[in-house]
Amino acid sequence: MGAGKQLHAGPVTYVVLAVFALVSLAPLLWTAIAASRTDRRLAQTPPPLWFGGNLFSNLQAAWDQAGLGTAMVNSVFVAGTITVSTVLFATLAGFAFAKLRFRFSGLLLLLTIGTMMIPPQLAVVPLYLWMADLGWSNQLQTVILPSLVTAFGTFFMRQYLVQALPSELVEAARVDGASSLRIVWHVVFPAARPAMAVLGLLTFVFAWNDFLWPIIALNQQNPTVQVALNSLGTGYVPDQSVIMAGALLGTLPLLIAFLLFGKQIVGGIMQGAIKG
Numbered sequence: 455m456g457a458g459k460q461l462h463a464g465p466v467t468y469v470v471l472a473v474f475a476l477v478s479l480a481p482l483l484w485t486a487i488a489a490s491r492t493d494r495r496l497a498q499t500p501p502p503l504w505f506g507g508n509l510f511s512n513l514q515a516a517w518d519q520a521g522l523g524t525a526m527v528n529s530v531f532v533a534g535t536i537t538v539s540t541v542l543f544a545t546l547a548g549f550a551f552a553k554l555r556f557r558f559s560g561l562l563l564l565l566t567i568g569t570m571m572i573p574p575q576l577a578v579v580p581l582y583l584w585m586a587d588l589g590w591s592n593q594l595q596t597v598i599l600p601s602l603v604t605a606f607g608t609f610f611m612r613q614y615l616v617q618a619l620p621s622e623l624v625e626a627a628r629v630d631g632a633s634s635l636r637i638v639w640h641v642v643f644p645a646a647r648p649a650m651a652v653l654g655l656l657t658f659v660f661a662w663n664d665f666l667w668p669i670i671a672l673n674q675q676n677p678t679v680q681v682a683l684n685s686l687g688t689g690y691v692p693d694q695s696v697i698m699a700g701a702l703l704g705t706l707p708l709l710i711a712f713l714l715f716g717k718q719i720v721g722g723i724m725q726g727a728i729k730g
Contacts, residue, residue, distance in 0.1 A: 486509075487503070488698035489695060491506040493693045493695045495695075508695065512698075513699045513702070513703060515693075515699065516699040517700075519685065520683055520686050521677070522683075522700070522703055525677045525678055525681070528676065528677065529680075532598055532668075536602065537657045537661060539598075540602065540604055540607050541653055543602065543607075543608075544611045544653060546638065547566075547603070547612070548607075548608055548613075549615055549646070551608070552611075552612045552613075552619065563609075570609075577600075581667075582671065585599075592672055593676070594676065596671040597667060597671055607653050614648075618645050619645040623641060624637060627640070651715075662680075663680065665684075
């Protein structure tokens with residue numbers, strides 16, 4: 455194959471990709487179908503395989519019962535703050551571990567990676583006691599503070615910058631008299647942009663879907679989306695169609711975010727791959 459020759463996909467490739475796409479979309483499609491039906495119809499056999507006429511009424515019921523207006527605002531604020539903070543701090547820490555020389559850097563990196571081996575459930579009790587001592591119970595900063603930076607994000611950015619950012623470029627900037635802040639802004643951030651986009655998307659999705667710590671730290675008066683949706687499952691006979699409608703509402707912001715920024719993220723990944 456000559457250099458620069460473009461590869462073309464055959465019919466088998468399209469079939470395989472179509473099957474994977476259908477399998478991936480099946481849970482979301484079933485959620486939308488169930489959200490458009492009544493609870494009685496969902497209990498029948500065989501289950502419905504197409505949309506019904508109750509979608510908007512179920513969405514309205516889920517919105518009202520769970521108080522999703524406040525929850526959506528809280529989740530956007532929490533997930534957005536965590537995403538910006540994680541991407542910023544992880545990029546700075548990743549650059550330090552990848553390109554800067556300082557004592558005990560290897561040990562500190564090993565300790566950072568080692569924290570990923572600790573189950574997060576072990577930190578719930580001491581973390582809750584710490585937040586209670588600070589007087590932050592049922593406040594959004596209780597959810598934000600423990601997630602301002604992650605070990606995974608730091609390791610991810612470090613591994614990317616080792617290959618994507620030439621050390622000669624950093625040294626040339628220092629020779630030209632650039633300060634550390636200017637190097638980070640004009641050299642590190644442009645080189646790390648593709649990885650920052652990927653890390654930002656992953657962090658936002660994780661923060662939006664996080665349930666364990668928010669359900670412990672928050673209540674129904676000041677919830678995130680996942681905490682608010684938990685209230686739909688209460689009652690003697692939970693309405694499954696309303697629960698599915700709530701799950702669909704909780705998923706829509708993620709779909710919108712991917713539709714708006716997916717092209718830029720994929721483009722950034724391809725740009726990083728070409729540079730690498």
